[in-house]
Amino acid sequence: MNERRIMQEKNKEGFVSDIVRNLPPSGIRKFFDLIARTSGVISLGVGEPDFITPEVIRAACRKALQEGRTKYTSNGGMPELRQAITCYLKRFDLNYEAENILVTVGVSEAVDLVLRAIVNPGDEILIAEPCYVSYVPSTKLAGGVPVIVPTSAEDEFKIKKKDLIARITPKSKAIIISYPNNPTGAIMERADLEEIAQVARKYNLLVISDEVYAELTYGTKHISIASLPGMQERTILLNGFSKAFAMTGWRLGFAAGPAEIIEAMLKIHQYTMLCAPSISQCAALAALQEGFPFIEEMVSSYDKRRQLMVHGLTELGLTCYRPRGAFYVFPSIKETGMSSEEFCEKLLFEEKVAVVPGNAFGQSGEGFVRCCYAAAQNEIEEALERIERFLRRLRRLPRTAIV
Ligand SMILES: Cc1ncc(COP(=O)(O)O)c(C=O)c1O
Structure with a gap:
């Protein structure tokens, strides 16, 4: 038996192709598994609309089903x-x-x-x-x-x-x-x-x-x-x-x-x-x-929440590029001295707010975190309060104690 077949005998992972074995798991998924194991979390993590599909579209689906x-x-x-x-x-x-x-x-x-x-x-x-x-x-x-x-x-x-x-x-x-x-x-x-x-x-x-x-x-x-x-x-x-x-x-x-x-x-x-x-x-x-009138309504609602989020994060002293599309804000957390992953894990464990480490989107995202504002306004407000508490505690710590 050649070396590969012996490896396969020992370990079923040996059957997996080299390309797939060497792919790192998605940084987002890894983080979502953590979130799923924590209760009472406000999630600004998942990148999807908080609206359900407009009724006219769902009705068209029901009709299609009825018509077989x-x-x-x-x-x-x-x-x-x-x-x-x-x-x-x-x-x-x-x-x-x-x-x-x-x-x-x-x-x-x-x-x-x-x-x-x-x-x-x-x-x-x-x-x-x-x-x-x-x-x-x-x-x-x-x-x-x-x-x-x-x-x-x-x-x-x-x-x-x-x-x-x-x-x-x-x-x-x-x-x-x-x-x-x-x-x-x-x-x-x-x-x-x-x-x-x-x-x-x-x-x-x-x-x-x-x-x-x-x-x-x-x-x-x-x-x-x-x-x-x-x-x-x-x-x-x-x-x-x-x-x-x-x-x-x-x-x-x-x-x-x-x-x-x-x-x-x-x-x-x-x-x-x-x-x-x-x-x-x-x-x-x-x-x-x-569906277009519904898009207008949703965009206008996202826009309000975008402003709330950008304003809130800026007030907290986080440098924040003003987003002009999609439903994400990407503030810098470099001032904390922590890596994106450390910041997100600590924020999740200490304050139960989920945001995604910027490095999940590539190395140039390091030093940033992604906050999705397709979440209810009161949740965004509560999340901002929790982030404020978290940052206040961090800023009181001596630099060396942060990590
Ligand atoms: C930039 C970008 N492209 C593609 C997708 C996936 O889209 P779909 O649901 O159509 O597969 C996403 C989902 O977050 C996205 O952000």
Whole structure:
């Protein structure tokens, strides 16, 4: 028996592939397990709307069930939904045909599909960080090499042209960006995006643009990088229903992009997923037809809570970039001298407030924590009081005693 087979005999973990064994567990999940074991916690941890899906959308699902629309749909998604998505994207000055759209099981599946569709072993994928937790592992699982492009609070967490160019090599294939951003709440304006678009055009890179928070902006309309000159043909835009329509559990998203790449993604999707859930697709169609007034209400409610949170954290003396999209605030906790994880664990154990360590979103998130303000106003107020108590105690301690 060779060495590997002996290892497998001894330890079932030996059967697990090297890539998977070497993937670290998600920093978010690790933290949520801790939260689940603690009672009386106010959670500003989970990144999902606190609203339930609007009634018109749920009603469309009930109707679909009554009508027995419970069968597989076409692999790429129901034609009427793909058509409705092309109409929706016109809001962002984008003109796609139904063949440019693939309906997926959330943006999560779309991230995995696009990477598997484009990556050859060793291809480099530039990833603006801090970022959503799945980009790096999905790149590795696809056989690619993640190349991190850090962003900073000083630059309002926008990806900078010079930082991008410094990391481009002949193996660079695509850039992943996501604005409005999780975890920072940053957005990129047209001029910021134009700089990135110039780089993509010059170095012939694809752009994977995760725009799942496109509807959640405060005072500024979202701009898609795909709408800039020469970009639609090199952008794979990912979006979905989870955040805008409060539909996280329905697992529905989509990709829009050049037909050849969508076709390649469809190939994988049809073997692995077959199609996105039929009744969720019926609900998503209703969301696009009747859901927009509800988005307005939800955004206005998030905006109030955003202001409460930013004001509260700033009053507590935490340096806080003012988020302009999504539903997260990303204050710096560097003054405490603790690492993000230490800060979050202590805050959880001592005051029962759950926030997420910034390093869960990559090394450039170290020194920050993510607070999600999609929580009830009274919970945010109570959480701020508890954080104040926590900081007051910390600040009284001599520096060396903090850690
Ligand atoms: C930036 C980003 N992309 C994708 C996702 C996952 O979205 P979905 O529920 O559509 O899979 C999330 C969820 O938090 C996210 O923050």
